[in-house]
Amino acid sequence: xxxxxxxxxxxxxxxxxxxxxxxxxxxxxxxxxxxxxxxxxxxxxxxxxxxxxxxxxxxxxxxxxxxxxxxxxxxxxxxxxxxxxxxxxxxxxxxxxxxxxxxxxxxxxxxxxxxxxxxxxxxxxxxxxxxxxxxxxxxxxxxxxxxxxxxxxxxxxxxxxxxxxxxxxxxxxxxxxxxxxxxxxxxxxxxxxxxxxxxxxxxxxxxxxxxxxxxxxxxxxxxxxxxxxxxxxxxxxxxxxxxxxxxxxxxxxxxxxxxxxxxxxxxxxxxxxxxxxxxxxxxxxxxxxxxxxxxxxxxxxxxxxxxxxxxxxxxxxxxx
Amino acid sequence: xxxxxxxxxxxxxxxxxxxxxxxxxxxxxxxxxxxxxxxxxxxxxxxxxxxxxxxxxxxxxxxxxxxxxxxxxxxxxxxxxxxxxxxxxxxxxxxxxxxxxxxxxxxxxxxxxxxxxxxxxxxxxxxxxxxxxxxxxxxxxxxxxxxxxxxxxxxxxxxxxxxxxxxxxxxxxxxxxxxxxxxxxxxxxxxxxxxxxxxxxxxxxxxxxxxxxxxxxxxxxxxxxxxxxxxxxxxxxxxxxxxxxxxxxxxxxxxxxxxxxxxxxxxxxxxxxxxxxxxxxxxxxxxxxxxxxxxxxxxxxxxxxxxxxxxxxxxxxxxx
Numbered sequence: 304x305x306x307x308x309x310x311x312x313x314x315x316x317x318x319x320x321x322x323x324x325x326x327x328x329x330x331x332x333x334x335x336x337x338x339x340x341x342x343x344x345x346x347x348x349x350x351x352x353x354x355x356x357x358x359x360x361x362x363x364x365x366x367x368x369x370x371x372x373x374x375x376x377x378x379x380x381x382x383x384x385x386x387x388x389x390x391x392x393x394x395x396x397x398x399x400x401x402x403x404x405x406x407x408x409x410x411x412x413x414x415x416x417x418x419x420x421x422x423x424x425x426x427x428x429x430x431x432x433x434x435x436x437x438x439x440x441x442x443x444x445x446x447x448x449x450x451x452x453x454x455x456x457x458x459x460x461x462x463x464x465x466x467x468x469x470x471x472x473x474x475x476x477x478x479x480x481x482x483x484x485x486x487x488x489x490x491x492x493x494x495x496x497x498x499x500x501x502x503x504x505x506x507x508x509x510x511x512x513x514x515x516x517x518x519x520x521x522x523x524x525x526x527x528x529x530x531x532x533x534x535x536x537x538x539x540x541x542x543x544x545x546x547x548x549x550x551x552x553x554x555x556x557x558x559x560x561x562x563x564x565x566x567x568x569x570x571x572x573x574x575x576x577x578x579x580x581x582x583x584x585x586x587x588x589x590x591x592x593x594x595x596x597x598x599x600x601x602x603x604x605x606x607x608x609x610x611x612x613x614x615x616x617x618x619x620x621x622x623x
Numbered sequence: 624x625x626x627x628x629x630x631x632x633x634x635x636x637x638x639x640x641x642x643x644x645x646x647x648x649x650x651x652x653x654x655x656x657x658x659x660x661x662x663x664x665x666x667x668x669x670x671x672x673x674x675x676x677x678x679x680x681x682x683x684x685x686x687x688x689x690x691x692x693x694x695x696x697x698x699x700x701x702x703x704x705x706x707x708x709x710x711x712x713x714x715x716x717x718x719x720x721x722x723x724x725x726x727x728x729x730x731x732x733x734x735x736x737x738x739x740x741x742x743x744x745x746x747x748x749x750x751x752x753x754x755x756x757x758x759x760x761x762x763x764x765x766x767x768x769x770x771x772x773x774x775x776x777x778x779x780x781x782x783x784x785x786x787x788x789x790x791x792x793x794x795x796x797x798x799x800x801x802x803x804x805x806x807x808x809x810x811x812x813x814x815x816x817x818x819x820x821x822x823x824x825x826x827x828x829x830x831x832x833x834x835x836x837x838x839x840x841x842x843x844x845x846x847x848x849x850x851x852x853x854x855x856x857x858x859x860x861x862x863x864x865x866x867x868x869x870x871x872x873x874x875x876x877x878x879x880x881x882x883x884x885x886x887x888x889x890x891x892x893x894x895x896x897x898x899x900x901x902x903x904x905x906x907x908x909x910x911x912x913x914x915x916x917x918x919x920x921x922x923x924x925x926x927x928x929x930x931x932x933x934x935x936x937x938x939x940x941x942x943x
Contacts (some may be wrong), residue, residue, distance in 0.1 A: 411851070436848050436850050436851045437850060438851075438929075439928035439929040440915070440928060440929070441928045446928065455850055456847060456848055456850070458848070485847075491839075494839055494840055495840050495844050495845075495848055496848065496851060498830075498833070498834050498837060498840055498845065498853070499834070499840075499844075499845055499848045499849055499851050499852065499853040500848070500851025500852045500853065501851075501852075502830065503830060503851075503852035503853045503855070503856055504852050505889075505892060506826055506830065506889065507852070508892070508907055508908055508911050509885065509888050509889045509892055509907075510818075510822065510823060510826065510885055511911040511914050511915075512888055512907050512910065512911055513818070513881070513884050513885045513888045514818050514819070514914070515910065515911070515914055516884075516888075517818060517884070519811075519814055520814055520815050520818055520819075522914070522917070524815050524819075525815075525818065525819055525914070526914065526917040526918050526921055526923065527776060527805075527921060527923065528756050528776055528778070528815055528816065528819045528820070529819055529918050529923050529924070530756050530757060530775055530776070530923050530924075531731070531756050531758075531816060531819045531820025531821075531823075532819065532820045532821075532823035532824050532827070532859050533818070533819040533820065533823050534918050534923060534924045535823070535855050535856075535858065535859060536823055536855075537911070537914050537915040537918055537924075538855065538915065538924075538929075538930065539852050539855060540908075540911040540912070540914070540915065541911065541912045541915035541916075542908075544904075544905050544908035544909045544912075545905065547904070547908050548901050548904040548905045548908060549901075551896045551904055552896065552899055552901055552904070555896055555897065558896060559893060559896060559897060561833070562889075562893055564833050564836075564837075565829065565830055565833045566886075566889070568829050568832055568833045568836075569825075569826065569829045569882075569886070572825060572828070572829055573879060573882055576871045576872065576875055576878060576879060577875065577879060579872055581868050581869075581872055584864075584867070584868040584871055584872070585864050585865065585868045587828055587829075587832050588828055588860075588862075588864035588867050588868060589864045590832065590835065591828050591831040591832055591835070591857070591860040591861065592860070592861045592864070594831050594834070594835055594842070594845070594846065594857050594860070595760070595831075595857040595858065595860065595861035596861075597842070597846040598846050598849045598854050598857055601846055601847065603846065603847065603849050603850050603854060604849070604850075604854045604857075604858075608759035608760060608761045608766065609758075609759040609760070609858075610858065610930035610931070611930070611931060
């Protein structure tokens, strides 16, 4: 099979099987169809409500609960389930995989995914784990959209010995979805994402919980005056609970290591406040601006003030 | 002087003196002019570069470095300087204030502002501290815009015994700028804002600093893969360093109290991760979604996924 057509586009997969049609799975379905990356798309989900939405949205050719039938004949199978479910799903579908099929996933943790899935997969398939660094705080098949991966990084973590041709096809697939692809080891991935994603989610969940539990400040006050900074954290803390539970449990070591460093730094900051060390505070607050500029400069963020809430900013209902 | 015209609009102030023309001061100047809230606007700033920008932008009638001359004859003086500068500015301008003038401010801390300013102000002026809960991560006169306060809360914390007529005029002024106004005690304000604004800023500054200091993960990796959650924190951590240094030093007690609670909760969360308590994690992550829905429901946030970055989403430059 040719790897690209005359226009340089990668040859489409014959049959793409997506297991799990939440935000990510349904966005892949939409994006793959829009970019012509697969001739047939099979949506596999054990939730009847999800299958119904998939059919109503028309984002796949087939929607089924039957994992073995769904992956049979597929040349690309992408697991879009919470990290904790990857092992059981791999075990359950292993016998039905076609020779030469490529298996991939979209999990936010890679070491645990490789450890959980690889032992179940037969030798005649290639396993190319992937992590698209993209998402929103919304969940489910209706939350997906074709451009979710446009301009976002996708990290591949192929285990040693994976066929280079399979890695190249998965890379082309993600580039076809609009991503920029990078490859690294599972262990390094898990360390990088612990600080850029997992710990930020943990502390966002945590402060929203702390705020909800206060006695001296009502929940209504927290909600009303959230524009001072808090509301940005609530966006992250509205992410899918099952997915994030699995992330923390499966990337435990890296998360606890990064959290330990965060805590040490926070203790130093609290001490600077207690002892009126304004210089230490000012020095840190100046240094952190540079990182923001870097993120805007490489196009991973808009330069719009306040996330562009200006103008489109919502008006409050009458108070009380 | 009538308090409102035939259309129900508040009578304009004769002369509005703004001390400090940063993001907030310059936004007040723009908004007050747009809404006709003052016949004359005097911009007072000790920074020659700022005065030059104010003149170039045409957002005030006069731009001066002379505090006493600037506030003379003003019936409303609004201090838009970092909280730590409020006391010295109040002392320096006290002798020049017109009888019957109203003095206000925009500080994010209110107890310390009242303590620092009130002793200097003569008995013939009214002091009505205010805190508009609005802002962006950008600073300086060019960052301001007239609609910054639209649909945002403004909290007034008049000390006991403040003339009700003065409070009413300041309320009408902020409503004229588009805000919804609420009144509370300085102490309660400082507690509410500690959790909705000050601690979120502190932990955002902190995690951005932690990420910058890692050896195993490069700064370039942190920047590249920030879309996983981290970049939201960098927006907050790009806020004005001097303003925020002063906030933490002047609202020390409430910040350290709220930070203590945050730390207790975070320790419990770390323990749940270490001991594989998935149920505890899932329960918290489910609970926090409700707060987000509340914030969207009262109009303090857009319901757009990912802050509406979709569509308008930036594309990355070629990697490497």
